[in-house]
Amino acid sequence: MWPKPVTVTGRKTDGREIVTLSLNIHVPARPGQMVMVWLPRDNSGKRNDEVSDEVPMSLSGISKDGVTISVKGVGPTTRAMLKLRPGDMIGVSGPFGKGFYSSGEKPLIIGGGIGLAPLMPLMRQFLARSWPYLIAGGATTEDIPFLTQLRSIMGARFATEDGSLGTKGTVIDALHKFDLGTVDSLYACGPMPMLEAVWREVHDTEINVQMSLEAHVRCGRGVCGSCAIGAYRVCHDGPVFDRRMLDEIGFGRDFSKEGIRSEGEGRTAEARAR
Ligand SMILES: Cc1cc2nc3c(=O)[nH]c(=O)nc-3n(C[C@H](O)[C@H](O)[C@H](O)COP(=O)(O)OP(=O)(O)OC[C@H]3O[C@@H](n4cnc5c(N)ncnc54)[C@H](O)[C@@H]3O)c2cc1C
Ligand code: FES
Secondary structure (H helix, E strand, C coil), X not given: CCCEEEEEEEEEEEECCEEEEEECCCCCCCCCCEEEEECCCCCCCCCCCCCCCEEEEECCEEECCEEEEEEECCCHHHHHHHCXXXXXXXXXXXXXXXXXXXXXXCEEEEEEHHHHCCHHHHHHHHHCCCCCEEEEEECCHHHCCCHHHHHCCCCEEEEECCCCCCEECCHHHHHHCCCHHHCCEEEEECCHHHHHHHHHHHCCCCCEXXXXXXXXXXXXXXXXXXXXXCCEECCCCCEEEEHXXXXXXXXXXXXXXXXXXXXXXXXXXXXXXX
């Protein structure tokens, strides 16, 4: 699937080094699926060689009129994306992977920093029928995107490491104040150590758990194996892992001792079967 040319139609600052871009493309995606974004060379034909050909991005908004992606500047490609303005062209392919399946009547959504992006369309689905519980965290208030929308959600709890909003500490500190007996499903995305800590908290419960994991996505099309975690390719079988998959990869245990690969060194399940 080649990237389709897409025009940036809107740009909004959504936190510290976080920008939400509106794109004029209809992507038939479910919450949690990703697209691959390609940045063209500038008008002079130049491009910073460190900029990747394509990077994986979640959809932070999905509608029939278009989608939004929300970018956190962490390296050359994402920082170049922060400079995009309405009228600029980029390439988008996808959707790829499998997204969240919204099930349960009493959901808890946990997001850390830019990890809140793929949770936003899911949250909107839940808000159409009930009030989901939410725990959102970041190093400081400015690292929590979509704050205006999140604050309007009844039952939203926040955690910041500097104590500037909500509980002082991490989302796990906020989770410790939460009665897990009140929820039947949990959806999470954020840095891997945060997700591992959340998984350890809920592993021995009956809660239906789905987590969007991160790995080094290169081709995005299930071919290169660079994103393999255990038998799964994050770009094809994930990025959302359910309870069974998390158990199978031994998520949250000591990966180094259990021989579970993470970034970039994996082979796909098909490759191993050959
Ligand atoms: C399924 C998925 C969904 C994502 N959704 C978003 C999103 O909605 N918004 C957002 O801002 N970021 C998202 N990311 C992360 C984003 O793709 C990386 O931050 C980006 O590729 C970094 O590229 P860079 O050139 O700016 O930085 P680099 O210099 O390449 O890397 C900076 C950091 O990002 C990590 N990284 C680099 N390349 C990748 C990659 N291809 N996949 C994952 N991590 C990488 C590196 O380990 C390093 O820690 C997502 C990643 C995945 C796997
Ligand atoms: S990035 Fe190539 S298989 Fe997933």
